[in-house]
Amino acid sequence: MPNLKKYLRCDSKENISNASKCLTGLRNLIASGFVWLKDAGFIFTTITLLAKSIFFLGLINNDNATSFSLVKAFHSFSSPPPLAVYVSLIVIVLSLAFLFQRRARFGFLVIFNFLFSLLLVADLMYYRGYSCFLSPYLLGQTTNLDNLAGSIVSMLRPVDLLFFLDLLILAGIGLKYKKLYVRAERNISTLLILFALSVSYVYYQHVQLDLRGKGEDMLFRVSWSPNQTMSNLSALGYHAFDIYNYFENKRTEILTPEENQEIKSWFAQKQENLPTNMYSGMYKGQNLLIIQVESLENSVINKKVNGQEITPNLNKLLANSLYFSNFYEQVYNGSSADADLMTNTSVYPVRTGSTFFRFPNNSYNSLPKILKGAGYSTLAIHPDKGSYWNWMSALTSIGFEKTLDETDFNMDEKIGLGISDGSYFKQIAPIIASEKQPFYNFMITLTSHNPFELPDQYRKLVLSEELNKTKLGGYFQSINYTDEQIGSFLGTLDQSGVLDNTVVVICGDHTGVHKYYNDEVKQVQPQADWWRDDSKRIPLMIYHEGMNGQEITITGGQIDIMPTIAYLMGIMEDSYQNTVFGRNLLNTKKDFAVLANKQYVGKAENSTEQENRIKGIDLADLVIQKNYFKEAGYK
Numbered sequence: 001m002p003n004l005k006k007y008l009r010c011d012s013k014e015n016i017s018n019a020s021k022c023l024t025g026l027r028n029l030i031a032s033g034f035v036w037l038k039d040a041g042f043i044f045t046t047i048t049l050l051a052k053s054i055f056f057l058g059l060i061n062n063d064n065a066t067s068f069s070l071v072k073a074f075h076s077f078s079s080p081p082p083l084a085v086y087v088s089l090i091v092i093v094l095s096l097a098f099l100f101q102r103r104a105r106f107g108f109l110v111i112f113n114f115l116f117s118l119l120l121v122a123d124l125m126y127y128r129g130y131s132c133f134l135s136p137y138l139l140g141q142t143t144n145l146d147n148l149a150g151s152i153v154s155m156l157r158p159v160d161l162l163f164f165l166d167l168l169i170l171a172g173i174g175l176k177y178k179k180l181y182v183r184a185e186r187n188i189s190t191l192l193i194l195f196a197l198s199v200s201y202v203y204y205q206h207v208q209l210d211l212r213g214k215g216e217d218m219l220f221r222v223s224w225s226p227n228q229t230m231s232n233l234s235a236l237g238y239h240a241f242d243i244y245n246y247f248e249n250k251r252t253e254i255l256t257p258e259e260n261q262e263i264k265s266w267f268a269q270k271q272e273n274l275p276t277n278m279y280s281g282m283y284k285g286q287n288l289l290i291i292q293v294e295s296l297e298n299s300v301i302n303k304k305v306n307g308q309e310i311t312p313n314l315n316k317l318l319a320n321s322l323y324f325s326n327f328y329e330q331v332y333n334g335s336s337a338d339a340d341l342m343t344n345t346s347v348y349p350v351r352t353g354s355t356f357f358r359f360p361n362n363s364y365n366s367l368p369k370i371l372k373g374a375g376y377s378t379l380a381i382h383p384d385k386g387s388y389w390n391w392m393s394a395l396t397s398i399g400f401e402k403t404l405d406e407t408d409f410n411m412d413e414k415i416g417l418g419i420s421d422g423s424y425f426k427q428i429a430p431i432i433a434s435e436k437q438p439f440y441n442f443m444i445t446l447t448s449h450n451p452f453e454l455p456d457q458y459r460k461l462v463l464s465e466e467l468n469k470t471k472l473g474g475y476f477q478s479i480n481y482t483d484e485q486i487g488s489f490l491g492t493l494d495q496s497g498v499l500d501n502t503v504v505v506i507c508g509d510h511t512g513v514h515k516y517y518n519d520e521v522k523q524v525q526p527q528a529d530w531w532r533d534d535s536k537r538i539p540l541m542i543y544h545e546g547m548n549g550q551e552i553t554i555t556g557g558q559i560d561i562m563p564t565i566a567y568l569m570g571i572m573e574d575s576y577q578n579t580v581f582g583r584n585l586l587n588t589k590k591d592f593a594v595l596a597n598k599q600y601v602g603k604a605e606n607s608t609e610q611e612n613r614i615k616g617i618d619l620a621d622l623v624i625q626k627n628y629f630k631e632a633g634y635k
Helices: 016-037 040-060 083-099 103-130 136-153 158-176 188-212 226-249 257-269 312-320 336-345 367-373 388-398 421-433 471-496 513-521 558-568 607-625
Strands: 287-293 321-324 377-381 402-404 439-444 502-508 540-543 550-552 592-594 600-602
Touching (some): 040 158, 040 226, 083 103, 083 226, 103 158, 103 226, 136 226, 287 471, 312 502, 336 439, 336 558, 502 558, 540 558
Parallel strands (some): 321 550, 377 402
Antiparallel strands (some): 502 540
């Protein structure tokens, strides 16, 4: 800013001539100020985008991305880069403002600021639901949008509005000072200098961190945790790097001999080779019905609220079920579709994007293929569109002979995302009763999907008005409704005689209210201890009439369903032991599960074993991306 004395050499007591000089000096001061301010917008935008980046990191690294922690904003650095990396990445884009002149430059800065803020909020919303961030792969999943609109909006939080606060200030400045950029000229030299310096600095830091990491790329790397890469590069760098990887990964590559051997060795060394026990072939030749229940958490099983059982029908089934109470969800970017994949193939989903959208035509050595080889008919049933998560195409490739989606049902009652569970089960029961046996039917439910807004006429639990209005109360009501429909459905099958020789497997696809709204659950008062169960556990129940109920406390996860069920159904282990990433929970000495974020839960003999089990997630990613099973001869 120029020196005031240079322009204001006047005094109110001086003559008219000096007063004229005073006014001229004042005009020069204002004009000079506007010359300086023409770049103030650039500086202001750089600072605010940096502040938003730090604020964003402080949210995603804290509880449910709803409250800010400055300490946690930086705790994920693998080797802390200076904030200058963030600034440089921002300047690389903002330097393009100097391509424009006058108010066009101001407009560019405001528009980019708005789009950047929108990106951060969208990332937050997606992260709250799926523990990862937006990706170019989502562009291929637009068929989900008509189903998920309500669920997406429910991921917004009041804190998100803070990302747009500075835009109100900029808008006010732009309206009040319309001549702000009247002197702003196009400046290519400034653009080139800023761009070159910023790119050079980022590259310099990349090289320095690479050297410190002894050859491991510490800045530009796809970490097992998306928070890690986000913290290294900031949101702007993360998405630029993600787009680069998207196009890199689109190239079809052949599995190398080394990779092929690594996969085979991993499958071989995970075998336990234990003698068979009483569960082997217990239900050989019988029908198999798997019901994958939307958002069913283990926390509600055998629990009461205000003296009322939340899942009375599922609780009754426990008397004749093998109940796995330490069973964990392992879904990733594909949500429920990942559950479909793991249940039927025992393969972890890919690490980026949805497996069913990216690789719908892959080959697997799957449960429906194996059972079909044993004389079973196979059917997959969803109450939503076949394009939702692209499940119909993917499950057909996995090996199901027939599929039914919402077009096969009378949509006489809709709740939330689609046909109500009540109408859905009523229409399925006669289909199953008339099927040729033995059969394997895989079906999912839908009504208990978030945001858990069940119509009042179906809210059977008597809750306080305060609890009933919360997401937690809505979850209790939704699960209670679905539980009632499952009870009626199984009662109908029992009357038709189907249950006499049918194994019924009931499992959650992933957790529910704690997965999406854990921040709100913590605020509900008064609290019960079990309400705070955010352990990511889902129930696995294997029911058969006449079975003596048993709770099995061994730790497991969704990739263990297929080998466990295959063992009960009398399928020879050598037909699948070299293709499943899970293990048979009914005949194992191992007690662990690896969650989607690579967290190891349970016991390990040593650190080497733990690291090897975690490595399975990356190998599964390789198996799917390079269609390993097709190359291995599984069509």
